Amino acid sequence: MKKRIFQYIAGFTAFLIAIGYILPEKLVIPVMGAKTRDWNHQTFWYEPWGKSGVHKGIDIFAKKNTPSLSATDGVVIYYGKFGIGGNVIVVLGPKWKIHYYAHLASTNVSIGKFVRASQTIGAVGDSGNAKGKSPHLHYSVVTLLPYFWRWDKSTQGWKKMFYLNPSERLLSIYSKG
Numbered sequence: 001m002k003k004r005i006f007q008y009i010a011g012f013t014a015f016l017i018a019i020g021y022i023l024p025e026k027l028v029i030p031v032m033g034a035k036t037r038d039w040n041h042q043t044f045w046y047e048p049w050g051k052s053g054v055h056k057g058i059d060i061f062a063k064k065n066t067p068s069l070s071a072t073d074g075v076v077i078y079y080g081k082f083g084i085g086g087n088v089i090v091v092l093g094p095k096w097k098i099h100y101y102a103h104l105a106s107t108n109v110s111i112g113k114f115v116r117a118s119q120t121i122g123a124v125g126d127s128g129n130a131k132g133k134s135p136h137l138h139y140s141v142v143t144l145l146p147y148f149w150r151w152d153k154s155t156q157g158w159k160k161m162f163y164l165n166p167s168e169r170l171l172s173i174y175s176k177g
């Protein structure tokens with residue numbers, strides 16, 4: 001009997017994981033009106049980078065209170081204050097990737113809310129350790145299932161199994177014109 005239950009749970013888990021991979025991953029630049037020139041394409045894993053050591057995302061610059069958009073379809077799993085990130089939003093998107101939006105001036109979501117790609121979820125700001133700097137959206141993408149082949153010898157290089165470079169896919173989508 002116990003074995004049966006275990007098999008059901010294992011089967012259901014495998015099913016859920018598969019669903020996450022089947023979902024299409026539409027991706028947009030998560031700031032309204034932003035272009036590829038609005039972030040520095042080289043700042044992913046740039047060091048030294050304050051408390052974090054290396055920069056695990058990109059900073060998209062915009063006027064304060066510019067709407068910040070969900071980069072993908074997904075479900076909001078956290079929003080609120082989060083250390084040096086200030087006001088943040090965390091969205092679970094397709095392919096078991098976490099999308100992290102930080103330094104927001106305000107948020108406009110609730111836990112468990114389903115958001116669509118390009119839907120407004122908050123406003124660009126300078127909260128957290130962006131205080132005193134130009135307002136920008138810090139955007140990170142984290143895969144829950146490790147990409148082992150991305151591990152390298154750079155500072156905190158093992159974390160590259162999880163932190164993906166948001167520039168890579170955004171540039172491949174938006175540089176096509």
Ligand SMILES: [Zn+2]
Binds near residue numbers: 058137138139
């Ligand atoms: Zn940043």
